[in-house]
Amino acid sequence: MSYTVAVVGATGAVGREMLSTLERRNFSVMRLIPLASARSAGKSVTFLGKQVVVQELRPESFAGVDLALFSAGSAASLEYAPLAARAGAIVIDNSSAWRTDADVPLVVPEVNIKAAFNRPRGIIANPNCSTIQMVVALKPLHDAAGLKHIVVSTYQATSGKGHNAVVELLEQTKAMLAGGAPRSEVFPASIAFNLLCDWKGGEGGYSEEELKMVRETRKIFGDESIGVSPTTVRVPVVNGHSEAIHVQFHRPMTADEAKRLLRGAPGVELMDGPYVPGGHPQPLTASGSDAVFVGRVRDDLAVPGAINLWVVSDNLRKGAALNAVQIAEHLLQ
Numbered sequence: 316m317s318y319t320v321a322v323v324g325a326t327g328a329v330g331r332e333m334l335s336t337l338e339r340r341n342f343s344v345m346r347l348i349p350l351a352s353a354r355s356a357g358k359s360v361t362f363l364g365k366q367v368v369v370q371e372l373r374p375e376s377f378a379g380v381d382l383a384l385f386s387a388g389s390a391a392s393l394e395y396a397p398l399a400a401r402a403g404a405i406v407i408d409n410s411s412a413w414r415t416d417a418d419v420p421l422v423v424p425e426v427n428i429k430a431a432f433n434r435p436r437g438i439i440a441n442p443n444c445s446t447i448q449m450v451v452a453l454k455p456l457h458d459a460a461g462l463k464h465i466v467v468s469t470y471q472a473t474s475g476k477g478h479n480a481v482v483e484l485l486e487q488t489k490a491m492l493a494g495g496a497p498r499s500e501v502f503p504a505s506i507a508f509n510l511l512c513d514w515k516g517g518e519g520g521y522s523e524e525e526l527k528m529v530r531e532t533r534k535i536f537g538d539e540s541i542g543v544s545p546t547t548v549r550v551p552v553v554n555g556h557s558e559a560i561h562v563q564f565h566r567p568m569t570a571d572e573a574k575r576l577l578r579g580a581p582g583v584e585l586m587d588g589p590y591v592p593g594g595h596p597q598p599l600t601a602s603g604s605d606a607v608f609v610g611r612v613r614d615d616l617a618v619p620g621a622i623n624l625w626v627v628s629d630n631l632r633k634g635a636a637l638n639a640v641q642i643a644e645h646l647l648q
């Protein structure tokens with residue numbers, strides 16, 4: 316079988332990665348329909364060596380579409396994902412619009428692919444990038460000992476906020492190196508030479524991003540009792556999210572056991588050499604790879620039976636485009 320595939324947001328950071336992921340994984344695309352805002356209509360994207368003209372997203376864009384991959388923000392997904400589903404497409408939505416809807420499965424193939432087969436609205440939600448890499452790393456540990464409490468601090472790259480955010484990081488960096496002042500339009504302050512908590516506010520002093528990590532982790536594992544204590548931080552990295560994770564379990568875990576469980580786990584690449592400076596997973600080298608890299612697996616020094624991990628992955632790939640395409644592969648290929 317070969318499929319008609321629409322990519323909504325095809326000119327964006329994740330949309331472009333979706334196109335290259337479909338190419339790289341030889342997804343059977345009979346026809347590609349790249350969709351974006353009116354601003355991009357008439358521009359073209361390259362797919363399988365050919366130029367394909369971008370069309371403006373419209374209600375009628377989904378006639379004959381088998382698979383619609385959405386990454387154009389929540390407003391576009393709220394309005395258009397149901398229309399695409401009604402037109403008969405399988406919709407995989409990378410925005411946060413549908414993630415908490417009880418009738419929309421939230422899927423990471425390595426953890427809960429079965430959920431993708433029950434989709435009352437015809438929509439499947441792709442989780443938040445930080446959540447995806449964390450649950451891929453924690454899945455084998457959860458199966459063995461049951462997750463009780465996760466304390467996670469993120470170090471998130473600018474590409475997670477879109478193409479314009481990366482451009483702003485680079486321009487601010489150039490301006491400051493030249494002795495000038497950084498201009499901030501995408502970020503609330505300079506991200507160059509700085510760290511920011513730049514997400515919208517949630518509840519209780521937490522950002523929306525932090526609350527996503529709590530809710531989405533529980534939904535994906537199907538366990539509302541899992542405690543998640545998140546702090547999300549944006550760092551001046553172009554691409555690749557990193558996370559320091561402390562995990563407590565329902566029975567004691569050791570670093571040695573965790574390494575045994577993680578070695579060869581689906582989607583995971585374990586880096587378990589002895590500690591040497593720089594010998595850990597890094598965003599610069601993880602960028603452009605499919606794996607979730609796990610390193611620095613240590614017994615916690617203060618909490619017996621708990622462990623600490625350092626987890627790095629390409630947020631545009633496994634954190635977004637690759638996860639969406641993997642779900643599609645399970646359903647269509």
Ligand code: A2P
Pocket residue numbers: 323324325326327328329330350351352353354355356372386387388391476477478479
């Ligand atoms: P456009 O390039 O025409 O603005 P990023 O996350 O890198 O900023 O990309 C966002 C993607 O979503 C782009 O492809 C953008 O198209 C698209 N997009 C944003 N808003 C809409 C909208 N209302 N309708 C269709 N596409 C949209």
